[in-house]
Amino acid sequence: MAEGDKLEVREITRIERIGAHSHIRGLGLDDVLEARNISQGMVGQKDARKAAGIIVQMVREGKIAGRCVLIAGEPSTGKTAIAVGMAQALGLETPFTSMSGSEIYSLEMSKTEALSQALRKSIGVRIKEETEIIEGEVVEIQIDRPTTGTGQKVGKVTLKTTEMETNYDLGNKIIECFMNAKIQAGDIITIDKASGKVNKLGRSFTRARDYDATGVQTRFVQCPEGELQKRKEVVHTVTLHEIDVINSRTHGFLALFSGDTGEIKQEVRDQINNKVAEWREEGKAEINPGVLFIDEAHMLDVECFSYLNRALESDMAPVVIMATNRGITRIRGTDYKSPHGIPIDLLDRMIIIRTIPYTEKEFKEILKIRCEEEDCQMSSDGLTVLTRIATETSLRYAIQLITTANLLARRRRATEVTIEDVKKVYTLFLDESRSSRILKEYQDEYLFNEGGSIGGSNTKVTPMEVGDN
Ligand SMILES: Nc1ncnc2c1ncn2[C@@H]1O[C@H](COP(=O)(O)OP(=O)(O)O)[C@@H](O)[C@H]1O
Numbered sequence: 001m002a003e004g005d006k007l008e009v010r011e012i013t014r015i016e017r018i019g020a021h022s023h024i025r026g027l028g029l030d031d032v033l034e035a036r037n038i039s040q041g042m043v044g045q046k047d048a049r050k051a052a053g054i055i056v057q058m059v060r061e062g063k064i065a066g067r068c069v070l071i072a073g074e075p076s077t078g079k080t081a082i083a084v085g086m087a088q089a090l091g092l093e094t095p096f097t098s099m100s101g102s103e104i105y106s107l108e109m110s111k112t113e114a115l116s117q118a119l120r121k122s123i124g125v126r127i128k129e130e131t132e133i134i135e136g137e138v139v140e141i142q143i144d145r146p147t148t149g150t151g152q153k154v155g156k157v158t159l160k161t162t163e164m165e166t167n168y169d170l171g172n173k174i175i176e177c178f179m180n181a182k183i184q185a186g187d188i189i190t191i192d193k194a195s196g197k198v199n200k201l202g203r204s205f206t207r208a209r210d211y212d213a214t215g216v217q218t219r220f221v222q223c224p225e226g227e228l229q230k231r232k233e234v235v236h237t238v239t240l241h242e243i244d245v246i247n248s249r250t251h252g253f254l255a256l257f258s259g260d261t262g263e264i265k266q267e268v269r270d271q272i273n274n275k276v277a278e279w280r281e282e283g284k285a286e287i288n289p290g291v292l293f294i295d296e297a298h299m300l301d302v303e304c305f306s307y308l309n310r311a312l313e314s315d316m317a318p319v320v321i322m323a324t325n326r327g328i329t330r331i332r333g334t335d336y337k338s339p340h341g342i343p344i345d346l347l348d349r350m351i352i353i354r355t356i357p358y359t360e361k362e363f364k365e366i367l368k369i370r371c372e373e374e375d376c377q378m379s380s381d382g383l384t385v386l387t388r389i390a391t392e393t394s395l396r397y398a399i400q401l402i403t404t405a406n407l408l409a410r411r412r413r414a415t416e417v418t419i420e421d422v423k424k425v426y427t428l429f430l431d432e433s434r435s436s437r438i439l440k441e442y443q444d445e446y447l448f449n450e451g452g453s454i455g456g457s458n459t460k461v462t463p464m465e466v467g468d469n
């Protein structure tokens with residue numbers, strides 16, 4: 001791009017999509033980890049939320065490796081919502097990897113490789129690096145352009161602190177940086193000696209009245225004190241998985257963007273573990289263990305469970321949180337039954353958080369929050385009916401009806417969703433139990449029917465009670 005060309009940047013409005021858990025902003029706990037009634041989008045389920053808060057605290061302290069937590073409870077009791085709340089409470093600094101048990105059955109890599117990558121994505125490494133920088137106020141810049149217009153530029157800059165002043169010769173690359181950052185006399189800048197990166201910290205206070213043209217955004221800073229050359233510590237946070245990918249010769253760092261990382265050799269991982277251990281000893285790196293959340297954990301099979309069992313013993317292991325809605329059921333890959341479909345030896349390591357069904361009042365509050373989240377003006381009798389539907393069918397189904405009823409109301413150009421809208425969508429869209437009832441009544445007319453072998457019926461059964469098979 002030629003110099004002086006104006007780069008046009010159009011304003012981008014980001015569209016935040018509304019997801020199943022987008023109303024959850026944290027666990028809604030107070031200072032002593034007591035769950036507030038309704039807070040940060042969370043309603044009820046207080047014991048489970050408090051327990052989750054204790055786990056969050058444990059992760060934050062980062063001292064304990066390889067603990068395993070199971071969140072168990074009926075469908076729609078907020079297991080996934082609590083995990084989302086935990087991730088929010090931990091913040092962006094702590095790695096939180098979320099996956100579903102079924103994700104390991106991908107064709108691209110073995111199940112244990114997928115788990116291994118997920119575990120390593122959940123371990124952050126803070127790498128401390130000392131760099132030498134030059135920090136000072138620009139007294140004067142002089143750049144000589146070659147008369148031909150092309151070729152190397154040469155230049156000089158004079159920088160000062162409150163105590164000293166020095167001249168530096170500028171190479172072509174740094175001159176480019178100076179020009180891009182529009183550095184001029186009176187700016188306080190830093191130059192990274194290793195990379196040549198130039199950073200503008202602001203304008204010197206002494207120049208505050210030089211120009212009328214300084215905009216309101218101009219930041220004024222003091223002229224630095226002491227030596228011009230300083231040592232500065234910078235911290236990069238990466239995950240073990242990112243280090244693996246970058247150092248795996250077959251893939252290279254571009255794989256980080258495509259996500260197409262394939263399998264990583266054990267040798268590479270061993271080398272990296274050794275290197276990180278070395279850095280830790282030298283005080284160059286700290287590890288920041290996070291959380292691996294495996295939803296629908298009953299989808300894992302016995303190989304995976306055994307792999308996790310072993311992996312949890314490593315001192316670099318994250319805290320693993322699993323969620324399941326299964327009761328006593330078959331462990332995948334075996335003929336044995338076990339609570340939650342998880343082998344006893346792994347269960348033995350776990351602490352279990354139980355989620356319990358909601359009361360009608362809690363359903364109402366959750367639905368109210370969802371209406372707000374979806375920008376839906378629900379009439380009060382509409383909300384009462386929805387609550388009724390949630391207690392009699394399922395919370396998820398009732399949440400779906402908000403969206404559909406809202407659309408109907410908007411089509412009518414109505415500002416409020418009425419009880420009629422809710423009734424209409426209730427008849428247009430079936431819930432699971434009505435659908436199974438109809439299937440039973442009309443089974444002869446469907447293709448591939450196997451006469452009554454369908455699990456569902458009009459009596460409501462929850463997986464917690466019956467298990468898989
Ligand atoms: N305590 C709660 N507070 C607010 N929203 C909740 C709560 N529990 C569940 N939800 C919402 O209800 C829906 C179903 O809950 P979900 O967490 O998916 O259930 P589960 O994972 O236990 O099957 C989701 O949209 C979830 O965000």
Ligand SMILES: [Mg+2]
Binds near residue numbers: 080081295323
């Ligand atoms: Mg879930």
